Amino acid sequence: MNPRETPDWPAVIPIDSFDAQRIEDAFSLMGPKWTTSSVMTMPQEGRPLRVRDVAARLPFVSEQLVSKRLVTMHADGLVLRTGPRHGDSYVLTDASRELGPVYAIVEHWSASLAKQWTPSPPVPVSTAQRTHSGIPLGSDGARTVAALCRSAAVPNSLFSHAPQPQPRVPTVVTAQSAPGRSR
Template sequence: MSTLVQPATSQIGSVDAQRVEDALSLIAPKWTTWSAQTLAQQGGPMRVRDVAARLPFVSEQFVGKRLAQMHADGLVTRAGARHGAPYQLSAFGNSLSSVHRTLSDWSQAHLSLGKVAGAERVEDAVRRLHLRHSTAVIQVLDAGGPARFVHIAEQAGLESSFTRQRLIRLQLDGLVTRTGPRHGAPYVLTDAGRALGPVYAAVERWSNPVAAPRPAAAPVAAATRTHTGIPLGSDGIRTAAALRRSTAAPSSLFSHAPQPQPRVPAAVIARSAPSLGR
């Protein structure tokens, strides 16, 4: 991966880091993208058992839990409150198409995953990006080029121990590297990290339609700053999203024609045990 210094990408620095991460938190839980894609391919209401039949590598019970959470987050609607009522994408969920395409394009251009299903590629990308304050760290490095650990922690407004943990994770995910092997060598964005501008912009645009008016807040640290619009915290997004749920039938979540879900390798299934702690 290249470590050459590049000019700051305005799209990275101009987005609201917390808004982006709050929005990503809605689609970060495992199998959310798979479930959304399955509903989009159907183009109409589906019962839990029918969604699970399209995803044989996930238990029906877990599919039910995931759809219930997506319903609480406003990504899907349900035709009635009775037990077994079918689900379908809401207007909010259907509008994820641009985010998914941008995530997929970024992943294909900058990550070496080999031949994987489109939904798996999107979920892998979200896994790398959604952790709290990752965006703030990336913004610091994008704005200032190579930076030492202390400078990153100070500029991002984060505790030293937390900054260290975040940098380690960003390195493992291929978004950040160091300029040399010696201890204390500055950190710098990789090509994948520098290319995140369009991804962040797409996520922020997706979150804007569900923004709810709120009083102006006092200035906060760089790591937690926010613009007017969506309330801070994923609960704020979920509340606003719920207020805008739509029963309109989705057309298509992805630009390609509906295709059967590909078989997921055993290694992927093993990594994807029913757990929300992504």
């Protein structure tokens, strides 16, 4: 049986059994954010969709972002534009229609990885602690407090180093670097 047809692959796959660069190139086409969602959204209507139609079906995505993504997908050969005018609709190419089984396999493969990662429960923002108490709060108190607090929800182990107070910049230096009010 061909190792590409069975889910029980051998522990070692010969390096020449796949074209690694072609696989990387294919993933780079599918990889940009909202590409998969766009490809999965378009066939649900069964008709060509305009940018605003695709954007309406994707949560929290602007028409501008969808437009940019569809232009990129058009250049990559994943969608075709039905006409040359601005506002013309898009349809999937045969190549993008064939991505359905690929997405199914990747989803199946990633299921075991998703089970391994369990996020820690969120910690309320009220438990944030001010780490730099020696620095006076500015006129925009809420922003300054947010900038000077490190939430307990994020463990210090995620940072490359422990938080350190920043050295005070002399007033002479800040006076020189302040922008002038004249033109």
